[in-house]
Amino acid sequence: MISRVAECCFWLHRHAERAESMARLLRVNRSFLLDVNLPEFSRWWPVVIVSGEQERFAEQHPDESARNDGELVQQYLTWDEKCPVSVIGSVYWARENARTIRDAISLEMWESINGFWHWLRRGQGRRLYGRDRDAFYQRVKESVALFQGVCHNTMLHEEPFDFMRLGMLLERAGQTARILDVKFHLLGPSTSEADSPVEAAQWVALLRSCSAEQSYLRRHRRLAGAHVARFLLSEPLFPRSVFHCLERALNFLSRISKSSGRGDASSEKLAALVESVRVRAGEQLTGAPLHEELTRIIDTTMDVCAAIHRDYFDPSLPLDEQAA
Amino acid sequence: MHAKQTTAPFSEYTPLPGTFDEVFEARDKPREAFAATVSLINAMGAAELRTRQRLAGKALLTGGITFNVYGDRRGGVERIFPFDVIPRIVAAEDWEHIDSGLSQRIRALNMFLADVYGDQRIIAEGHVPRDVVESSTGFLEKMVGVRPPGGVYVQVAGIDLIRGADGRFLVLEDNLRTPSGVSYVLENRAVMKRVLAPVLSKIDIRPVDEYPSRLRNAISSLAPERAGDHPRVVVLTPGPYNSAYFEHTFLARRMGCDLVCPTDLFVHDDTVFVKTTAGPQRVDVIYRRIDDDFLDPEAFRADSLLGVRGIVRAYARGNVTLANGIGNGVADDKGVYPYVPAMIRFYLSEEPILGQVETYHCENAAERDHVLQNLASMVTKDVNGSGGYGMLIGPRAAPAEIEEFRQRIKQRPRSYIAQPLVELSACPTWLGDRIAPRRVDLRPFIVTGRSTWVLPGGLTRVALAEGSYVVNSSQGGGSKDTWVLQR
Numbered sequence: 001m002i003s004r005v006a007e008c009c010f011w012l013h014r015h016a017e018r019a020e021s022m023a024r025l026l027r028v029n030r031s032f033l034l035d036v037n038l039p040e041f042s043r044w045w046p047v048v049i050v051s052g053e054q055e056r057f058a059e060q061h062p063d064e065s066a067r068n069d070g071e072l073v074q075q076y077l078t079w080d081e082k083c084p085v086s087v088i089g090s091v092y093w094a095r096e097n098a099r100t101i102r103d104a105i106s107l108e109m110w111e112s113i114n115g116f117w118h119w120l121r122r123g124q125g126r127r128l129y130g131r132d133r134d135a136f137y138q139r140v141k142e143s144v145a146l147f148q149g150v151c152h153n154t155m156l157h158e159e160p161f162d163f164m165r166l167g168m169l170l171e172r173a174g175q176t177a178r179i180l181d182v183k184f185h186l187l188g189p190s191t192s193e194a195d196s197p198v199e200a201a202q203w204v205a206l207l208r209s210c211s212a213e214q215s216y217l218r219r220h221r222r223l224a225g226a227h228v229a230r231f232l233l234s235e236p237l238f239p240r241s242v243f244h245c246l247e248r249a250l251n252f253l254s255r256i257s258k259s260s261g262r263g264d265a266s267s268e269k270l271a272a273l274v275e276s277v278r279v280r281a282g283e284q285l286t287g288a289p290l291h292e293e294l295t296r297i298i299d300t301t302m303d304v305c306a307a308i309h310r311d312y313f314d315p316s317l318p319l320d321e322q323a324a
Numbered sequence: 325m326h327a328k329q330t331t332a333p334f335s336e337y338t339p340l341p342g343t344f345d346e347v348f349e350a351r352d353k354p355r356e357a358f359a360a361t362v363s364l365i366n367a368m369g370a371a372e373l374r375t376r377q378r379l380a381g382k383a384l385l386t387g388g389i390t391f392n393v394y395g396d397r398r399g400g401v402e403r404i405f406p407f408d409v410i411p412r413i414v415a416a417e418d419w420e421h422i423d424s425g426l427s428q429r430i431r432a433l434n435m436f437l438a439d440v441y442g443d444q445r446i447i448a449e450g451h452v453p454r455d456v457v458e459s460s461t462g463f464l465e466k467m468v469g470v471r472p473p474g475g476v477y478v479q480v481a482g483i484d485l486i487r488g489a490d491g492r493f494l495v496l497e498d499n500l501r502t503p504s505g506v507s508y509v510l511e512n513r514a515v516m517k518r519v520l521a522p523v524l525s526k527i528d529i530r531p532v533d534e535y536p537s538r539l540r541n542a543i544s545s546l547a548p549e550r551a552g553d554h555p556r557v558v559v560l561t562p563g564p565y566n567s568a569y570f571e572h573t574f575l576a577r578r579m580g581c582d583l584v585c586p587t588d589l590f591v592h593d594d595t596v597f598v599k600t601t602a603g604p605q606r607v608d609v610i611y612r613r614i615d616d617d618f619l620d621p622e623a624f625r626a627d628s629l630l631g632v633r634g635i636v637r638a639y640a641r642g643n644v645t646l647a648n649g650i651g652n653g654v655a656d657d658k659g660v661y662p663y664v665p666a667m668i669r670f671y672l673s674e675e676p677i678l679g680q681v682e683t684y685h686c687e688n689a690a691e692r693d694h695v696l697q698n699l700a701s702m703v704t705k706d707v708n709g710s711g712g713y714g715m716l717i718g719p720r721a722a723p724a725e726i727e728e729f730r731q732r733i734k735q736r737p738r739s740y741i742a743q744p745l746v747e748l749s750a751c752p753t754w755l756g757d758r759i760a761p762r763r764v765d766l767r768p769f770i771v772t773g774r775s776t777w778v779l780p781g782g783l784t785r786v787a788l789a790e791g792s793y794v795v796n797s798s799q800g801g802g803s804k805d806t807w808v809l810q811r
Contacts, residue, residue: 002582003599099388100564102573103583114388159601260602312601317590 001104001159007313008101009160010167013148015094016113017171019087020144025050025179025209026074027137032205033070036198040068048073050182051085078129087140091117106154109147116143159259166252166308173245174301179209180232180242181294183225203228210240226284233293234281242297243277250274253308262315266307273300332366333373333759337752340761344491344749346412357415357809364523365410370758376519377409377754383518389511391567405508406802409520412751412764412784416811419530422485422493422768423778425678428668430481430770433500433655435671437477440654441467451670452663456687459738460660461708462501462653464616466623470640470650473546474774477649479611480539481770482506482783485678487749494746495680496765498656498664501648502613505783506535506769507571510578512805528810530780535769536578539611542773543647547608550643555608557581558598560589562614562630572613579611586614591634596644609645610635616650658707658741659685681746686737695742696733699726704733704742717793719745748793751804753786763787765795766806781806 029047045067048057057066057076066072078087095117102110119125129136148168155161183206200223207213207228215238220227234243250270257267277297285293334354339345347358354362365373381404384390390402414422439446440457447454457463482503484496513532517524540557547555561572563585576583588598589607597604612619618628623636638644654660662683665676684691684702695702699718706714716729733740750761768782784804785795795801 001601002584002588003601004585004588005582006601096564099569099573101583102388102570103559103576107577110388111386115386118385256601260600262602315599315601315603317599317604 003313003315005101005104005160006163007309008097009104009163010308010313012094012097012101012105013151013164013168014171015090015097016144016147017168017175018085019090019094020141021172021175022051022077022085022087022090023137023140023144024211026077027134027141028205028208030070030074030133032201032208035205036201038198043068044070044073046182047077050178051077052178053077053083053085056083074133079126088120091120104160106150108150108154112143112147112150116147119143159256162252162256162259163312166249166256169245169249169252170301170305172240173242173249174298176210176232176240176242176245177294177297177301179206180229181291181298183229199225206232212238212240226286229285229290230281230283233285234277236281243274243281246270246274246277246301256312260312262311264311266304266311269300269307270304273297273304331370333368333370333754334362334366334752337759338761340750342489343747343761343763344487344489345761346487346749346751346764348752355415358413361411361413361523361527361807364526368522373409373754374756377756380407380409380515380519383515384511387511387515388570389508389515390570406788407512407515408753408786408788408802408804409516410752410754410759410804411516411520411807412766412786412804413807413809414766414781416809418493419780419808421677423780425493425676426481426483426768426770426778427776428672428674428677429483429495429498429664430478430772430776432664432668432671433481433498434476434478434772436667437649437652437655438471438475439671441470441651446667446670449670451666452660456659456663456685457654459687460654460657462616462651462655462657464624464651464654466636467651472639472649473548473642473645476546476772477652478655478770479543479546479647479649479772481772482767483770485766485768486681486746487766489747491749492679493766495664495678496746497658497661499767500652500656502615503767503769504568504571504613505767506779507574508803509769509779509781509783509806510535511574512803516805527807529807530810532779532781535771535779536575536580538771538777538779539575540579540581542771542777543609543611543645545773546645546647548642548645551608555645556598556606557609557611558584558589558607560584560586560610560612560614560632562586562618566613568613575611586630586632589632589635591632591638594634594638594641594643596632596635596638607644609647611647616653619650658683658705659687659738661741681743684742686733686740686742692733692737695740696730699730699742701745702742703745704729704740707739707741715794717745720793745793748787748795751784751786753788753802753804755788760790762790763793763795764804780808 025047033043048054061072076083076086080086081088081092083089095113098105098110098113128139151164203223203225204213207216210232212232216228216231219231219235231238232241235241236244238244253267253270257264337348338351339348347362348354384404384407390404436446446452447457478500480503482499482505485493486496487493509532544555544557558581559572559576559579561569561583573583584598590597596607598607614630617625618630620633620636621628621631622633636650639646639650662685664680668674668676684695686692686695702718704716716725718726748763748765751764752759753762764784764786766782766784769779771777784806785801786804787793787795788802789800
């Protein structure tokens with residue numbers, strides 16, 4: 001397939017996944033804050049950090065108090081078009097990628113993402129946001145789920161589809177890792193195994209941010225920080241665990257490598273990352289070691305993406321080399 | 325209000341005086357072939373029609389059937405091309421006449437291109453003046469002696485037809501470079517099937533859906549020999565911010581081939597390659613939607629960022645087929661247009677089947693004098709203008725505008741032609757609360773490979789503003805589905 005189209009497939013699904021992930025994060029945080037009484041700086045600022053938007057947000061809202069302004073943070077992460085990871089920014093870029101490769105995606109996919117974009121852009125979305133915030137974020141999640149489901153059920157499961165899934169899974173692995181890491185950043189490392197009630201609520205919120213609460217409770221009867229971390233990091237059968245996402249991503253990347261006859265560098269890098277996460281699956285990581293592991297995973301995932309770019313999106317041209 | 329909503333939509337329709345009406349012979353008297361459609365729409369009622377019109381707009385927006393308008397900070401705003409639910413209907417025998425007339429015209433225009441880039445017999449024998457050809461900005465010296473596969477230059481043509489007060493179809497202009505609009509023909513039909521099914525199911529019309537496969541087969545049949553039985557065909561677009569990008573994606577999807585941007589292609593050893601995830605692969609046929617000027621910075625405009633370096637060399641060597649060919653602009657030049665009937669007689673020894681609008685070319689001193697004396701009653705056009713720009717409609721222009729054109733014509737007579745104002749035919753059009761006559765034109769699409777095929781129907785554009793003669797989408801025009809009745 002055309003390299004540029006492959007790149008658009010990859011990013012289309014990364015952006016769609018981001019929109020969903022952001023909506024989930026904002027929704028869970030709202031409900032979490034109703035359950036517990038937190039110091040102001042721990043209420044909304046962590047969400048900005050997980051999104052990697054500290055700098056841009058501070059630039060636009062230099063006043064320190066803005067960090068604690070829940071409405072402002074939600075407004076920014078939902079509606080700010082200059083924020084590339086805001087809900088509207090992610091949907092804009094997803095749709096822009098879809099528009100660019102309309103000929104390569106199914107008609108149903110296009111109508112799904114385009115209809116969603118117009119819903120957000122043309123007032124209906126904003127009205128729901130004002131009236132029933134929970135329902136709004138729910139609708140965003142459902143719209144992305146619909147888009148992903150339509151994709152799964154209407155595309156040929158060949159190379160373009162593989163690039164879409166690859167993008168979605170790598171994005172999801174990174175999101176889970178970042179959400180887990182924020183615990184370290186702002187909530188501070190867990191003090192003991194016997195977590196306080198507030199801390200327990202935080203862990204539940206963390207699980208909910210990854211739609212993982214029910215699944216977790218099927219594996220563990222008790223809420224404990226180390227168990228939650230291990231579950232989100234390495235539970236092989238949970239669809240949002242870092243390990244699961246990376247392993248599935250490797251599956252798609254291997255298929256791509258096989259069908260195109262190229263791209264060993266990126267597959268090898270990803271295979272090594274998957275193996276390294278598998279090896280540590282038994283460890284009960286908390287605190288600084290957990291932070292280090294998550295940082296390593298996030299950085300290596302970025303290396304993998306760069307290798308995918310070199311292998312498939314912007315490959316050197318053997319013919320040019322001959323000519324030179 | 326309620327009583328009005330339930331009235332038959334056509335009950336108060338009055339044709340424009342002095343203008344051919346596409347559907348009605350006179351008030352309350354539809355033409356025989358269209359009577360069934362009129363009564364079906366009447367039976368639907370005005371309120372229902374309003375609902376269906378709204379559904380059509382929504383379907384077009386969700387479908388992203390839009391064109392880009394430049395100027396927004398994010399590279400453009402998307403607009404839907406306003407769509408009218410009342411179809412434009414063409415009787416079967418009228419269509420047969422149009423079909424044969426267009427095929428004839430395209431045959432002659434193709435032969436003209438092969439001739440001016442070959443032996444130039446038509447010039448040598450005095451049927452078309454040399455300076456008219458050579459002064460055309462569309463005439464590309466570099467293409468002399470280059471012969472495209474099968475001798476076909478115009479694989480896709482859009483020829484604009486209008487209908488004068490007497491109801492005769494006339495050719496208004498030829499578009500032989502990268503004519504656009506065909507996606508709207510297909511999408512308009514798809515929308516009509518959704519919103520006007522009760523009418524469509526009872527009227528027997530010719531389908532338009534086979535256009536993309538016809539186009540693909542036609543251009544594949546002209547592939548270079550080495551391509552074998554399965555040539556690699558791509559659609560080349562300038563990119564997502566081009567105003568017709570929707571159409572480019574639409575065609576690629578429906579033709580079942582890849583859509584590529586210039587940066588996806590490169591030329592090596594006079595062969596065109598596309599960059600794929602499996603490495604570079606040879607391209608045999610390109611349906612390109614980039615103008616000649618921007619196609620290859622090596623051959624034409626060096627500042628073109630849209631082009632593919634070396635593609636013209638590959639084309640000249642016969643290693644890649646381009647649709648349309650390079651240099652077609654000389655044949656659809658408004659200054660060359662008056663000579664098309666002579667081309668038909670010269671190359672085909674036939675009389676033109678379709679008439680065309682009487683045209684005065686200001687380069688000729690006698691004709692120029694006539695134009696300058698009659699500017700107030702004529703339509704004057706810049707030969708390089710398009711999209712309704714660079715045009716003076718004398719009877720509707722202010723004296724100052726007329727004076728301005730007079731000066732321009734005197735300075736650059738080669739650049740101007742003038743025609744009498746044709747009373748464009750009108751078609752019943754839904755205006756949100758009633759149906760009223762609005763002027764229309766028709767752009768049929770003609771596909772040529774080893775043979776020629778005319779898409780039954782075409783894009784009907786309608787001037788939505790009352791009294792307007794300008795149908796271009798950039799100037800407040802809309803479109804209608806065009807129904808060609810089965811015999």
